Amino acid sequence: RAQTAATNSAAVDKEFAYEQTLMSAKPIGPADKPWEQSLSTNMVDTAKYKKAPPYRVCFSNASISNPWRVVGWKVMQAEADLHKSEIASLSYADAQDKDDKQISDIRAFVTGGKCDVLIVSPHTSDALTPVVEEACKSLPVITFDRNVRTDCPVTAVRTIGGYAYGMAGANFIVENMPKGGKVLMLRTAPGIDVFETRSDAAAKVFKAAGIKPIGVEFTGADNAKTKAVVSDYLSRVGKIDAVWVDFGAMSVAVAEAFEDAGQDYPIITGEDQEDYLQKWNQEGFKGIAPTYPAYQWRTALIAALDVLQGKPVYGPDWILPQPLITSANLAQYVDPKMPPLHYATCGCETLPGYPERWGGKK
Amino acid sequence: MSSMGAISIWTTEPEALLTMRDISKSFLGVRVLSHIGFDCRAGEVHALCGENGAGKSTLMKILSGAFPADEGTIVLDGTVRRFTHPSQARAAGIGIIHQELSLLPHRSVAENIYLGREPSRGGVVDRARMGRDARRALSRLGSTIEPQAQTGDLTIAEQQVVEIAKALAVDARVLVFDEPTAPLDVVESGKLFRVIAELRATGVAIIYISHRMREVFEIADRVTVLKDGRGMATLTAAQATPDAVIRLMVGRPISDLFPPRATRPPGAVVLQIQDGANGHLAGINLTLRAGEIMGVAGLEGSGKMELARAIFGDEPFTSGEITLLSGAAAAWSPREAVRRGVAFLPDDRKSEGLGLRQSLRDNALVVRRSLSRALALPSRGNRAPAIFDALFRKVEMRAADVDAPVGRLSGGNQQKVIVARWLAAEPRLWIVAEPTRGIDVGAKAAIYGLLRDYAESGGAVLMISSDLTEIIGESDRIAVMAGGRIVVELPPGASEEAIMAHAVHGPQVAEALA
Amino acid sequence: MTRGLASLRRINPTILVFVVLLAAICWMSPLYRTPAGLLSLLQRAAPVVILSCGQSFVLIAGGFDLASGSLITLVVVACALITGGDAGWTWVALLASYGIGAAVGVVNGVIVARGKVPSIIATLGTLLSVKGIAMMWSGGAPGGYLPANLRFFGRYVWRHVPLVGRFPVAVVVLIISIAIMAWLMHGTNFGRLLLMIGDNPRAAELAGAPVRRFRMLTFVISALASVTAGILLGGFSGVSVDVGTGYELQAISAAVIGGVVLLGGQGSMLGAVFGGLTLYALFTLLNLVGFPEPMRVAVQGIILIAAAALSARRGRRI
Amino acid sequence: MSGAAIPRGGLAKFRLPLALVICAAVVYAATALGTAQGEQLSWSGVMGLLQRMVALGIVAVGQTLVLLVGSIDLSVANLISVSAVIASHVMNGNTDAIALGVLAAIAIGILVGAVNGVLVAKLKVSPLIATLGVGLVLQGVLTTSYETLAGSVPASFRVLAYGRVAGLPLAILLLIVVVALAGFVLARTAAGYRLYGVGGNVQTARLAGIRTDRFIIGAHIAASVTAAISGLYLASWLGAGTPWVGRDGGYDLDSIAVVVIGGTLLSGGRGGVAGTIAGVFVFATIDAVFNMLQIDPFLGQVLRGVIVVGAVASYTIRTKAHVA
Ligand SMILES: Nc1ncnc2c1ncn2[C@@H]1O[C@H](COP(=O)(O)OP(=O)(O)OP(=O)(O)O)[C@@H](O)[C@H]1O
Ligand SMILES: Nc1ncnc2c1ncn2[C@@H]1O[C@H](COP(=O)(O)OP(=O)(O)OP(=O)(O)O)[C@@H](O)[C@H]1O
Ligand SMILES: [Mg+2]
């Protein structure tokens, strides 16, 4: 879930600036396949891992306890279906959000000796570091989503980062909100690294623009609580001009709170979850969706296969682009046939089984 | 609180080992003991008598440190003592057998006997020694209970023996017996009395509480009578005639404990069992008619409780034929039995009879509610108070507040609430188990009267009891059980000796004797 | 006179606590000083109050129902999947939800009453299984929205109602639910026997009460209450995969705050209702004063302990 | 005064735990062979299986003690997080601070246990509520102050979780020590006997002269200390404490479930650590077997629920008494 929050402010500033440049940088790789693109140009040689197919791929997953991970896991399985001839088996271990179970799962994979490559989506970076190091000794390892604090994996698939995510929404608010407008910041929970960086970035942007949010509230990403919090704020301050969220699952609840109060929609930031995109598209409020693309689940498997085939891969960090959905390109992402909890940056449109596999209607 | 000042005022009598002076105690603002005093000498059996709720157990609990008195002093061996925890009383040499069984069902007999003072070396229990000592303590009571047996598997009587062994295993100078014989039969009681005699001979001061008047007169050197939380008098054995004691206890003489027997010939057959058998019982044949009270006697383990439970459907017969009011009673459960007009007064009222935190009203209405439609509420409306008044008058219940939790009542009054519950349901057959266990003589007379009235009005009663006096005094017929069988049926007024002969010697010998 | 004092003492202290909290809320925020504001508070509190009442049946009969949160999730998922956003299927979805609820309740009841598995363990098992079923059915992320006519119960507010202005539909659902449950608990033999069963099941059985059947029914009632709460919650806030998470402990907490005694034999619907209201009012107040979120959890813990300690003090006066 | 009930055989106590372990082991072995994963039966495979037991096993031993004494502890999950976080904060990568970190974690365990115990024994708060409340307080405080409590354990401390003695992981030794200690106290010492007494019936125990409150408080302290040890182990296993490690791990309800599966009565007074450890073994094999069979995680969740209920029902269903 998290690295410890960065406390060193100089380092924070540096990372902030770095991610800012990455957002505007042009990725290398095929333009129509963002999951094969990279913002880092560095490649690692994988000749020593080369093997003859078919491959036995093992995947230790933190969990599938939220819709993003569910969408992602289906993306990975669908990607595997594309490579039926090369993949003998895709063994899966689900750690149910338990670090200690994930460590045991990885060890069981290593001990079992039935894996040619190991993909890890770690639950907690620090916790998984030693066992990943252990695994690196016997087979090639790919990490994605969260990463671990070691260089031993062949590559760590990641997106630009939380700062980029956080600043995108905040910048949009700064640019579009009337002067002196009121901003409410909604956060999921404290102490979780990715959410911390997102809100740090937003707070920084607001501060630079001289905006002091009227409040920062934790909602646990719970819809009922989000609605109640927003309603309470509306009753307290009368009018709110923008709501910034660190997690897009809350956005529709925010919009509904305004509907229920009989008020006009403010600026609402979100994410590429379909319910938000569809609402945004329908109601035409001012919105923006930074993303945490679910196509990285494809990338991880692609990287694993590349490694086994001895093809060089981007590394040690494979930095994927992080598309920004704005009203200009909204039409490209919104799809009323997809279910509300689907993620639009799944990169799965061309995969076998789309859209039914993801709960969509033909 | 007043104890320090009390020393100088109360000089203990030289021969008294234990003196309790001026003890007062209130629960929730209700005074249950008021300036009670009494003393007990070494080598004396001192009986405490009184109606249910008179305060006997409360006084003894104060003595044993279960809770402190509000006022008053305890002087033991010339020293003023104040116990705030049972461990202190025990350390001072006071042993007690509480009225309620207090054993751990999941622990072994030995573990129960030595609970709280396990023989140990450096904290590690010497289990071998514990087993040996437990066996010795039990055999002193003439018991062969296995020290390693799980206590919950024992019968209530056996558990009581364990309870006694537990108290005897303390080197007590004062030993309190609070109704020790309530669950025991005559044979076992006899063994206990022998032990008490031994203890007395070795100079132990013994305080003895029982509602069985005969025992009291048999073993007591002196008798102190309590009434409504006050001490009435202390009588010597010579002064303590049954009449005198009962008059002090009840406030009036009780001329006839038992009502006259059935006046009319028995009516239609209410219950008929042919060759009834289950895991505990075999070859049960029994016919019970309306208007009859049938007593069932037998030693512990004879199967008399099992018979009651089988008829009531708690542990039904697995073979044989049982007919109730001319309908077959197969696949029987307590609920089914209650529906068909059977009432059951369990022998263990705390664990099987009452919801202690529920009000008198709710406890008295539970059967009516069980029988009525689930979504109706029959106790609503103007009739409700009248029902209670009538019921509680019938059972001579003086408790006022029908909304108070039943747990606050004394044992006897609790029993009356259960009786009232069944009267309200107007049953056809009433199985009563130990109906007067732990009940004072006044209330006993009332319950005997109630049962007889019930029979006279056309009901049938099956009365299981370990108290031979009540078996003989109340029954129209007496069945004696041994080894899970009914060994003989005796006419009313059979002698204790005759009943015991069959109960002790079982079928074969009894026939030979006959 | 002593009777008068006694009945005064019998007033549930939760009511007083609630009144104090409400006063504080009104003092903090002008919104809640209007009838419409109070009604919107009631609207949001409705699921917790209904859950607390349903849970109280189980608690009073001596058990626990930990499966209620999972069941809420299952209901919301089921409604989303059955309707797929199509208003025509709403009634089917509602019927199916109550059917599912009844089934879960019966399963819980049978495991506890017939299988004699302690209800904490039994409903822990169903908690896992029901949640797993919800996830399996939806594939982990339910497809489909809840149609507006289904969300009506939890979300819709009648406007321009005389006297109060705005009147949420959820409050009507709340009142009806409370009325039914209060009648069951206090106006029927069933409810009165539950208290006896919770106090001493063996005694109740030997007095002819259908102990196992009634115990089973308490789980069914609790489950049906969870379904109702789920419909309100789904209506209020839409589809998500963790709608119900944590509600089982909130329900138990609310009941305890309302003076329902764990392990049975004591409690009332009035207490359960005010326990639920108190818990929600507390959350609202902490929201209003801007107390940092994690510390609100801590405050909830302290309140819970205080309430239980208080009722223990009262209870000891048997 | 005759009559003799069947004496309890010395081994009867272990019949249920043994049956559980054998069943689970057979299923594990059969799955490993049936799915051609024989390596899971190798020494390191089995050690891996056993290591799955450690964190839950240690805290479950403490949970056994509180359940035996008739109480329950729902605060262990959050206490595990607190202990892990505090330990890694105090150690902060510094080998010299290991002792201090361990001490700090244990001290907090003792403190929390004492609070739980006093609430339950002295203030008569229902143990479920008391420990749930304390757990919430811990969670709130921890989340609030987590950022200031960041830290990690030094590599030398990770030996606890990763080190081996003669091929046997140290962690498993630690579990064995905790189990043996608790088992000895319960089965052989006067304190253990009295603990059963207090759990069986507080009034009975009190009337037998036992200072009952001390046992209730003591059991709670013991449970909290095991939670703290579990937290230390997790800090060592994971390299740093996180505020969610206990909660995500589900150690509160899981520890209760394994104790009950192991045959300890929820109402107290009967049971023991042998059963508990068997229950923990069952849980560990469930995880391992589901992995080997590639069971869908959601289906796994359903099955886990069914197994918990089924395991307990298999021996409660024959009892005649009512449970709640
Ligand atoms: N814990 C208690 N709380 C409240 N009242 C109590 C408590 N214990 C006893 N009482 C009350 O104190 C009075 C005396 O009870 P006690 O048990 O001493 O009577 P007793 O003489 O032993 O009667 P019995 O012969 O029925 O055993 C009764 O009115 C009883 O209701
Ligand atoms: N008269 C009483 N009847 C029933 N329970 C009591 C009574 N007095 C105290 N208790 C309760 O019994 C429990 C045992 O307390 P007691 O003082 O007997 O021993 P203890 O508290 O274990 O000893 P210590 O406090 O010295 O460790 C306490 O929680 C107390 O509330
Ligand atoms: Mg008494």
Ligand SMILES: [Mg+2]
């Ligand atoms: Mg004390």
